[in-house]
Amino acid sequence: MSLYYVNKNAQDSGEHEVHKESCEYLPTEDNLLFLGDFPTCAEALREARKHYPNVDGCYYCCFPCNKKDRNLKKYPLR
Numbered sequence: 001m002s003l004y005y006v007n008k009n010a011q012d013s014g015e016h017e018v019h020k021e022s023c024e025y026l027p028t029e030d031n032l033l034f035l036g037d038f039p040t041c042a043e044a045l046r047e048a049r050k051h052y053p054n055v056d057g058c059y060y061c062c063f064p065c066n067k068k069d070r071n072l073k074k075y076p077l078r
């Protein structure tokens, strides 16, 4: 299980990104809405959709749930 957060501020493209607590790209605390403790990012995204209709998993910490960036090759894979 991991603790998940969603970014209160949308990306330029309109999505609110979901992050794990351990992500190094976690936004600042006043930008974070706590979602809860979930076994998978898919369940965290489902919870995030109760708050924001347009959500996406972070490319780095929620890669299996990332849709927006994974085909863009805009960041190096780690």
Ligand SMILES: [Zn+2]
Binding pocket: 018, 019, 020, 023, 024, 025, 026, 058, 059, 060, 061, 062
């Ligand atoms: Zn992240």
